[in-house]
Amino acid sequence: MSRDTVLANANVVLDDEIVRADVHIRDGLIADVCTTPTSVASEDFAGDYLVPGVVELHTDHLEYHFSPRPGVQWDPVPAVLAHDAQMAAAGATTVFDAVRIGSEGATSNDEGAAAAAHRLVDAVMAASDGDMLRADHAIHLRCEVSSADCADVFSEFVDNPRIRLASLMDHTPGQRQFADVDEFKRYYLGKGTVLAENIDAHIAFRRDQSAQFAVRHRQLISGLAADRGITLAAHDDATQEHIDESMSLGVHISEFPTTVLAAEAATANGLQVVMGAPNIVRGGSQSGNVAAAALLERGFLHVLSSDYVPSSPLQAVFQLAADHTLDLVDGIKLVSANPARAVGLDDRGEIAVGKRADLVRVRAHDMPATERHLHGRQVPIVRAVYRAGARTS
Known part of the structure; x- marks a missing residue:
């Protein structure tokens, strides 16, 4: 016999307004929103x-939990559990775990990178099947198309039903994210993955690999993704030509466009533009590319992701509301309804009757104004998380 769970006396953020209401949950779904x-x-x-x-x-x-230091790999299932706990504490109820495929080094077939990707995907599946996780997890394969082994490794994963999203990346210096080659040097030298005396040879190698493989791999991966119903994203679009290429490949999402021009063209072609919430919180791109706020102001931003800071999506939207830049109703859509629809998850992402009861209780904590935030800062405190009606955090 079904029993209602009633979350009472809440300021409920609906699709078009905020109301003081009680939300009734039955069998994992929202049964009523009662004022x-x-x-x-x-x-x-x-x-x-x-x-x-x-x-x-x-x-x-x-990947950070799996490899917390260079040369160190953690047990993958505990790494997944730690990652899941961190995401749930940040209010995430559905998580697409980014797993990179395609080697970055000066070997054409980096078996270590491929093996690591398999270990991570297997660990996510084991933890999900074992009912160990707080959030609902799927896999986002980040495909470094300029790598010699990228398409071969992708073909090893493509029939796994947990692969729901694939992004086409090319981090070759001199284009896209790293149009400024000096920025490429700063980033990779800072990571410690390339020695200063080897950086010029590494750049030449990456450029040669891209010239050989990038176009071919984009075409192969996009074809395989289309056949399996995997949503396809392009990464770091910078030009009209990049958007035209994306449209020819069946891309639905433009991740982290680096220019206003690319974001405008993506929007005009019906692509969902994703930017990192840390870009909003920090007030700009850490790579020196276009600021997410500039795209939001122009109507060219549809989804915020946490990228490298798990708590940043809710932090960004609550601060946008505090700054009077974007009301909370529309801000929440950037991190819930819009990303859900971008990957075909129509059963979640909003508080409405019949939708999954994936919900987060948040208390907004006010802090003093700063030079950047003249109306004060607002920090969201996640106090409870519910997935399909069951409290998970």
């Missing part, structure tokens, strides 16, 4: 916000 108080409450929110769970399309943190 008339009920006599029985499972939990009294005392005016805290109730928002849809964050749908996270691009987070690098699984």
Whole structure:
């Protein structure tokens, strides 16, 4: 026999307004949003916000937990559990775990990178199948198309049903994210993956690899993705030509465009533009490319992802509201409804009858104004997380 869970006395962020209401949950779904108080409450929110769970399309943190230091690999299942706990604490109820394929080094077939990707995907599957996780997890394959082994490794994963998103990346110096070659040098020398005396040879190698493989691999991977219903994203679009190429390949998402021109062209062609929430929080790109706020102002930004800071999506949208830049209703769509629809998950992402009860209780903590935030800062505190109606955090 079904029993209602009632989350009462909440400021509920709906698709078009915020209302003081009770939300009834039955069998993992939202059964009612009632503005008339009920006599029985499972939990009294005392005016805290109730928002849809964050749908996270691009987070690098699984790989960070798996390889916490250069040359160190952690047990992959505990790494997945630690990553999952961190994402849930940030309000994420659906997580697309980014796993890189395609070697970056000066060998044409880096078996270590491919093996690591398999270990991570297998660990996500084992943890999910074992009911160990707080969030609902899928895999986002980040495909370094300029690498010799990228298409071969992709073909090893393509029939796995947990592969729901694939992005076409090319981090070759001199284009896209690294149009400024000095920025490429700063980034890779800072990571410690390339020695200063080897950086010029590494750049030449990466350029040669891209010339040989990038176009061919984009075409092969896009064809395989289309046949399996895997959503396809392009990474670091910079020019009209990049968007034209994306359209010819069946791309649906433009991740982290580096220029206003590319974001405008992507939007005009119906692509969903994803930017990193840290870009909003910090006030600009750490790579020196276009600021996410500039795209938001022009209507060319549809989704925010955590990228390298798990807590940043909710932090970004609550601060945008505090700054009077974007109201909370529209801000929450950037991290819930819009990313869900971008990957075909129509059963979640908003608080509405019949949708999955993936929900987050948030208390907004006010802090003093700063030079950047003249109306004050607002820090969201995640107090509870529910996935399909069950409290997970």
